[in-house]
Amino acid sequence: MWCFEESVPYFLLSLYPSITMPKAYKARSTLQDIVCKWYSENHDVTDPSVSAIVRNRAGSLRKNGLTGSEIGKFEVILPNVATLNAVPTFYWLLLYILDRPQLLARVRSEAEAAAVIAHDNGKKTVTFNIAEFEAKLPLLVSCYRETMRLVNQSVSMRRILEDITVTTPEGTTYLLKKGTDMQLPAGVAHYEQSVWGSDANIFNPERFHPSFKGSPDEERKRKAAYIPFGGGRHLCPGRNFAFAEIIGFASSLLLGFDVEATGMGFGDMKQLGPQLAGGTVRPEKYGAGLGARIKSRQGWENVEWKFEC
Numbered sequence: 001m002w003c004f005e006e007s008v009p010y011f012l013l014s015l016y017p018s019i020t021m022p023k024a025y026k027a028r029s030t031l032q033d034i035v036c037k038w039y040s041e042n043h044d045v046t047d048p049s050v051s052a053i054v055r056n057r058a059g060s061l062r063k064n065g066l067t068g069s070e071i072g073k074f075e076v077i078l079p080n081v082a083t084l085n086a087v088p089t090f091y092w093l094l095l096y097i098l099d100r101p102q103l104l105a106r107v108r109s110e111a112e113a114a115a116v117i118a119h120d121n122g123k124k125t126v127t128f129n130i131a132e133f134e135a136k137l138p139l140l141v142s143c144y145r146e147t148m149r150l151v152n153q154s155v156s157m158r159r160i161l162e163d164i165t166v167t168t169p170e171g172t173t174y175l176l177k178k179g180t181d182m183q184l185p186a187g188v189a190h191y192e193q194s195v196w197g198s199d200a201n202i203f204n205p206e207r208f209h210p211s212f213k214g215s216p217d218e219e220r221k222r223k224a225a226y227i228p229f230g231g232g233r234h235l236c237p238g239r240n241f242a243f244a245e246i247i248g249f250a251s252s253l254l255l256g257f258d259v260e261a262t263g264m265g266f267g268d269m270k271q272l273g274p275q276l277a278g279g280t281v282r283p284e285k286y287g288a289g290l291g292a293r294i295k296s297r298q299g300w301e302n303v304e305w306k307f308e309c
Contacts, residue, residue, distance in 0.1 A: 002286070003027040005080055006275070028076070035079075036072030044071075054078065085152075085280040086242045091287070092280075093147040093250055096203050098259055099266035103143075103205050110139050111255040126252070127306040133247045138210055144247060145208040145226075149190045151271065152228035154279030156184040169194070187274060189225040196222070228279070248307050256300040262291035 007024030011017055017025045044050055044058040054075075061071045097104055114136035116127040134141055160180045167173045176182065193200045196207070206212045213219060229236040253259070270284040283290075296303075 001027070001031065001079065001083070004031055005084060005278070008080065031079070032073055032076050035076045036069045039072040039075065040068035042068065081238065082241075084278045085154075086246060088278070088280040088282055089144075089147060089151065089242070090246045090249060091283065092151045093144055093246065094253070094259070095266045095269060096147055096205075097143055097250075097254065098261070100205070104254065107140050107143070107251075108255050110137055111251040114251070115255070122302065124300070124303045125306060126256070126303055127308060128248060128251060130244045130248060130307055130309040133243070133251075137247060137251060139205065140247060140251060142208040142212075143205045144243070144250070146203055146205060148228040149196075149207075149226060150203060151281050152190065152279055153185070153187040153274035153281055154228060154230075155186070156227060156230045156234075158182045158184065158232075184227065184231070186227045186279070189227055192225055194221075195225040244307075244309075252305045256297060256303055256305070257294050258297050260293040262293055263289050266290070 003023055004027040007021055007027075010021060010024070011028075014020045038044075039058060044055050057075065057078075058071050061074065066074075097107055111128075114128065114132065116129075118125045118127075129136075158181070160176045160178055160182060163178050164176050165173050166176060189195070191200050214222075224231075229239040269287065269290050271281045272284055274281060
């Protein structure tokens with residue numbers, strides 16, 4: 001999966017990928033074989049656990065005459081889209097929190113207060129309401145957004161539809177000509193000290209907390225400079241999926257389990273620079289050297305985790 005993921009852009013540049021990038025080509029072929037078989041066996045139709053987005057996308061393609069095998073070749077990109085940025089974002093979120101014991105304790109306390117806990121014959125059921133994440137997990141949500149600010153290096157593309165002038169706070173005016181393509185790198189805006197302050201390069205878990213709000217002018221600048229999912233009308237449609245899965249998984253993992261670093265400390269992992277594939281930076285050497293020992297916390301050994309909306 002990851003071999004294919006890191007090579008996706010290069011398939012566009014290579015005329016003979018089977019020769020020039022055989023490992024990535026084989027990885028893609030393996031994924032296609034698995035996904036094509038799954039759709040050919042109509043699991044998207046018969047399996048009740050299939051998500052609506054998978055079922056509806058495949059249903060639309062079937063209505064237009066595509067076979068299961070043909071659908072599979074299209075939809076092999078879905079697992080890639082679902083994991084491309086969500087997995088590394090979740091990874092960095094965990095590292096930032098686990099490296100700060102006091103913050104971890106606060107996040108756990110918040111998650112436990114937000115959860116609905118039921119006991120039945122020695123078994124514990126813990127339920128989180130996805131719709132209440134913003135209201136009941138403000139610290140964890142703030143950590144998530146701060147993580148996105150620090151590790152997201154996506155680039156938005158826009159085309160100028162009419163001649164327009166833009167003036168900087170320093171008074172310099174630029175003319176943007178109609179028909180010009182513009183690139184908006186999130187990494188530049190996310191580290192701008194005039195917006196985020198002198199600690200712009202540092203993880204601040206409170207930065208996006210409701211209690212941390214600044215003046216209306218400061219909030220306007222922050223809103224304009226925070227663009228991990230793009231900006232304007234064209235925001236990434238998967239942002240809500242990513243939010244729900246990352247906050248949901250993080251809340252249950254941090255509440256129910258102890259995670260101990262092995263090999264190096266959680267704060268010792270270095271980041272790679274921006275890559276052509278994906279908007280979230282990867283850990284150096286894909287995380288080699290940092291392991292983890294995970295065990296259930298005392299009193300949380302026999303738990304069923306549930307999520308509702």
